Amino acid sequence: MIExxxxxxxxxxxxxxxxxxxxxxxxxxxxxxxxxxNAAVQAISEWHPQVVxxxxxxxxxxGFDVLAAIGAEQMP
Numbered sequence: 646m647i648e649x650x651x652x653x654x655x656x657x658x659x660x661x662x663x664x665x666x667x668x669x670x671x672x673x674x675x676x677x678x679x680x681x682x683n684a685a686v687q688a689i690s691e692w693h694p695q696v697v698x699x700x701x702x703x704x705x706x707x708g709f710d711v712l713a714a715i716g717a718e719q720m721p
Contacts, residue, residue: 647671651694652678653685653711655703663698682706686714695721 650667654660660678667676677692679685683705689697697720701708712720 647674647695649692649694650674650676650696650698651685651688651692652676652698653680653682653688653703653708654678654698654700655680656700659700667698680704682708682711685711689715689720693721697721 650671652660652663652667654663657680660680664676664678667674677688677694679688681704685697685699686706688694689711699708699711706714
């Protein structure tokens, strides 16, 4: 069962739409949204989501920078 989902996207409407889709598929899941790569790194490190939906082009760090900062073996 998926309990924690992180959505990292710099577009508010995209975050809202993806969050609605996640809630439709996994209504029990807690969804956290962030708007940039730096916040994504922090949320992954501190909140330990089971699923990360990661945009590629974001301010601060792009999606590939987030992967590099966390490390592939530490990503959910």
